[in-house]
Amino acid sequence: MPGSSAASRAVVVGSGIGGLTAAVALHQRGWDVTVLERAPSLRPVGAGIGLAPNSQRALDVIGLGDEIRSLAAWQGAGGMRTPAGRWLSRTDATAAAERFGGPLVLVHRSTLIERIAARLPDGAVRTGCPGELADPGTAGGAPARVTTPEGDIEAALVVGADGIHSGVRRALFPAHPGPRYAGFTTWRVVVPAPDAPFEPHETWGPGSLWGTQPLADGRVYAYAAAVAPEGSGVADEQAELLRRFGDWHDPVPAVIAAAPGVVLRNDVHHMIDPLPAHHRGRTVLIGDAAHAMAPCLGQGGNQAIEDAVVLAHHAPPGGDLGTGLAAHSAARLPRTASVVRKSARVARLMALRSTPAVAVRDTLMATASRLGPGLVLRTFDGIADWRPPQRTYAAGAHGVHDGGPARH
Template sequence: MQTSPAPARAVIAGGGIGGLAAAVALHRRGWHVTVLERAASLAPVGAGIGLAPNALRALDVIGLGDEVRALAAWQGDGGLRTPAGRWLSRTDARAAASRFGGPLVLLHRATLIGLLADRLPDGALRTASPAALADRGTAGGRPARITTPDGELEADLLVAADGIDSALRPALFPGHPGPSYTGMTTWRLVTTVPGLSFAPHETWGRGGLWGTQPMKDGRIYAYAAAAAPEHAHAPDAEAEHAELMRRFGAWHQPIPEILAATPAEAVLRHDVRHLDRPLPAHHRGRTALLGDAAHAMAPTLGQGGNQAIEDGVVLAHHLAPGADVGPGLAAYSADRLPRTSAVVAKAARVARLAVLTSAPAVAARGALMGLAGRLGPGLALRTFDGIADWRPPARPYADRAPGHPGTRPATPRTDRPSPGR
């Protein structure tokens, strides 16, 4: 009796947004997937994530775009302010959606993680499973091998999605220097302030910035960044909250009100590191790198998670189960390395601009931003040309022919709620 061959097996090291997106995309292509997450549970940090049209189109490919749009807050009109509250420039959500083919939306990271994890088959996700590379494998030859607490796994494809401190990246590229400090530290929080009304905004001051965004469930996602020495964190949560108050408590409302309403334990702080020197490739042998493991970047363009989602969808597009992974991984690197390197570099430039400490430089920056605002939203939106307008190599289900299961209109609906509503 003839037996069918075993399905091609992909092992994904890392259960974050990029790793789960890759797992879902590969599963939909017919791969047998196993996700190894070193943490004891999928408990993402208590923060929001903005998803730009490029990431939403990638999520459309794996059937999640509309669900995310329905659960998320659509970004409304807002803008850029000074610490005294003066508007430097205004954003036009409809102009942005028209330019880039869709809205920017915001939801909690836990929501996105849950949606992705729910699309995996039973038993595919293993928590408390740190992974170590035993053999990266060879395309067309021996499989990749990875060591876990439960033993060794073989894989036709190994995906290193284990974050900026990836354990697998140094084994693939031992000569690469790894991540470096950007000079910027960040704070993030999700909180509730009953009755608070505000327009979404970023506020840029001397040596730092603050952002405030509404979430669909009424909570507020806020973030801050400042120039600071690396590892200069406060000794405990209360002291960290006091540091935020010291830096931003005298800035315009609603910033002081949000800080006053936020419990100290809700504040998360992280120094921002990035891979400012690109890797020579995003794969070696049968092993692919994606997300922060491949191209960690400053958060100033809001593209870290977005680029990781793109990675997962593009990787699956190039890798048909049962085919030689060599050409597919080479195509993945060729697609992703130039794009992500450019986004990393642009995010670094914006980070340096955002945390200027020289008073004359800050004044000049404000004058230029004010001028750009007076010239209309198109000038500011150019920052995201070539980023937010990206389209995946596989056509999203939203763009398929009428009558295809899961089809939705390819043109915007006139009865769609306005952005931010």
């Protein structure tokens, strides 16, 4: 890195959504940033991601919030259903936006990755270049050191954004048990929209769920989950989806029929036991590396984006890094641990399989909906209404933080 010095150098290990957002936020604060990615390209998995108002406000900090909001495709009504099609609860995009200060935006991961990466200088991302933490450094002294096939890099700051099975996390906290199997597996597909119109929905069955959501480009993002033994994937996952969900209400069968060869399946792992801190020395963890969670609240990527902008807020180049990283851990660890626990509770509800338990669950959902859509949306209170800990470029718009108390 000609012209740079270890004193202003930040190395991000991993180029997922959290890692790239951290790289942009740190670059905008004045860090000389390098992103190390072991994959040969930035092309992410072919799936969608839901960006809630909390992550949109975080993206405001790097100037990307409005661009993402313009991609919102959910208009009108939606809600939760039974496999036979009966609506358990109803809400609409307007009610959600009014409660939390913005819409839910479903985007393809590749779209989000491309738009974040475009805010980095040329050459900042090194693909086909895995990074391993050799030394976390000391906050008040020695730099951190990352080993790559191209040689070692010394840096004032290292960001471990290398996912659920993070090598950086294992290097920092070797005694921590890490993620454990959550008891269920997930499937994801992105396919052309079915011919018949549909309302966005999440459908809950015995020990399983299905969601169908529109994307702005005319496709749909569908996801499914089911209780299953770990490692029980099959060669033909489309056939497995048909077996499990083929008799569910429309448009589920049509979406499955449009998905030959594009079904992604992943067992779910989460970190119920929080780390003692999100940092050690000059090295900090963000996203799934720090707090892998079940996807049942759709907050994994959202929390990673929050992590990124909070980190940049607390760690300006040349500042007291020890104090800054301690402040970052203090802000993020309690919040993310709470979201991990809440996601696990929702996962346990989804996992109910006995007929009496499912009937009670469905009755409670339907009753809550009849009492008012606000009761259903209240699940996301304290999550989707989060504000960044600094004034954003769009202060005053979309409910973004404008100088009042912030929720880290």
